[in-house]
Amino acid sequence: MSKTRVPAIEGWLTMDESNPQLLGYLDESSGTYFFPKDVAISHAPGHADADFKEVALSNTGKLWSYTTNHYKPPEPYLAPDPFEPYTVAAVELDNEKMVVLGQLADGVDPADIEVGMDMKLELATLYEDDENEYMVWKWRPVPA
C-alpha cells in the first residue's frame, strides 16, 4: 500500500504532484503577500486590520542566490546517514516579488546553476513514517 503524502507542516503547501504551490496569504488593501501564515495579520505597516485571504503563491521565479552546505547541521535537521552535502537556493517569486528559500531539487548539480536562472517548485520527501510521507518543497531549474 502506498503511503499518503502530507505537508511536513500542515497548511504550508498543496500536494498537487505536478504543480505544487506554497500557501501564503494576500492582504489586498496593500497588495502584499506573506508566507508562511504566521500571526495571521498583514505585516504591511498600517494594514494590521486589513482583511486577508489564503492564496496559492506562484511556483516559478528567478534564482537570487544559492549555497552548498558541506557540514551536517545540528538538530532538528534530518540528515541522511552518511551525511550528504545539500544546496539551499533563494528564489524570487515572479508575481509576489518575494524571495523564498528551499533546497535545490535532488540530482541538480550546483555547478550548473547561476543567479538569475528560472526555477520551479517541486515536492520532495522530508521524512516518512508507517502511514505518511511528509513533504517539503524544493527548487529545480527550468530548462532554458
Add this chain to the structure above:
Amino acid sequence: MSKNDVAILGAGMHQWGKWGRNFAEYGVVAIKDAIKDAGVDWKDVDFIVGGDTMRNGYPGYVAGATFAKAMGWTGIPIASCYAACATGAQAIDIARTRILAGMAEVVVVVGADTTPKGFLAPNKGERTLDPDWLRFRLLGATNPTYFGLWAQRRMDLYGATEQDFARVKVKNSKHGIANPKARYNKLFTEEEVLASPLVSAPLRLFEICATSDGGAALVITSMDYAKKKGIANPVKISGVSTISPTFPQTVIDMPDFTTDSAAGISAPDRSFRDSIAYAAYEEAGLGPEDMDLAEVYDLSSALELDWYENIGLCKPGEAEQLLRNGDTEIGGRIPVNPSGGLGCFGEAVPAQAIAQVCELTWQLRGQAGERQVDGAKAGITANQGLFGHGSSVLCTR
C-alpha cells in the same frame, strides 16, 4: 558637540577564547578593567545595563542582575536586554538614554558569553511555530547558509572572487595579531584560507567566524560628569542606531524563509543594512567621509565587503576594489576592523557590539599600540542582530 553626546570614560575587556567558564567571570573582569580605566569606583556607578546571553541559563537572561550581584549589590537601578548580535548597541542606547534624560551619570554597560562548540542551534523540542526551529528542520538553513547566499550573490553580481574573500581574512589576521584581547593571533596566508574546507560554498572554514567566550564593558557618563572629573576631551558617543528594517525588507535574512513581498508596497530606497549606519551618521551630523576607521561585523569574510558598501565607504559593487587597493588595511585610507574583527575574535554575542566600541575608544585615544590608526578622530561600528535589530555606534573625539 551635539546635544546627544555622552562620554566614554572607560573601556575594558576579558580576552576572547574558549574556556567554558561561568560567563559572569568574563563580565566581571571587563567591568573591573573599565572602571579602573575610567578612574571611578564601583560605588560611583549609578546604573548598570547587562547584555543578556541565551546560552547560560537563567543568570544569562537577567545579566544586569547577575553582574550587579557579582560586583556587590549597591541598590542601583539595573536593566537587562537582548537583541541578538545587536545586544551591545541596545545596552549602550539604554545607558545613553538614561544619561541624556538626566536620570544617571555614571553607567556600566557590560556583556559576556560562554558558547558551546559548533553551529548555533535553535531551542530543543518540536517548535513548529518557531521560524528559527523550522529553518533547520525544513531547509537545513544554518547561519552560515545565509552568509553563503550573500557571498555567492556578490560573486554573481559583482565579480567577487574566492581570493577576495580570503584576502579579507588575511587582512584581519594581520590586524588581530597585534591585539592581546583577540582569540586568534595567527597570521593567515591566502593559500591557507583557500585550502580550508568548504562550509557553505563559496565560504570556507577560515572565513566564517567561530563562536567564542569573552566579555566587554564600558563606563559611559554624562559630558558634565567627564568635565567634573577633569577630562576635557573624552571619547564621545555621537550617534547610536538601533533601528529596525522598513517594510518591505527585500534581502533574505536570518532566520527567515522568505523576504517581505515588494508586490504591493515598493522597497525603500535604502536597504535595511544601508539604513543602519545612515541613522548613526544622521544623528552625529557626520558622513562616511569623516570616518577614520570602522569596525564591522565580519560574520563571514564576504560579509565584510557588503558592509563597506552598507556604511557608505564605497558604492555597491566597489568593495572588492577598495580591498584590493589596500584602502581598508591599517595604513590605508579607511582601515576596517583594525581590532582583527570577528575573524580574530570569534563571536561572543552579547559582548561583541560592546567590544567594537572598546576598539573605537582605544583607537580614538591613540592607545591601540601596533594596530593604531594614525590620527583617528572618528569611527563607526556596524552590526545587525537576528530578526531585525540594527546596531551602529559612532564615536568621535
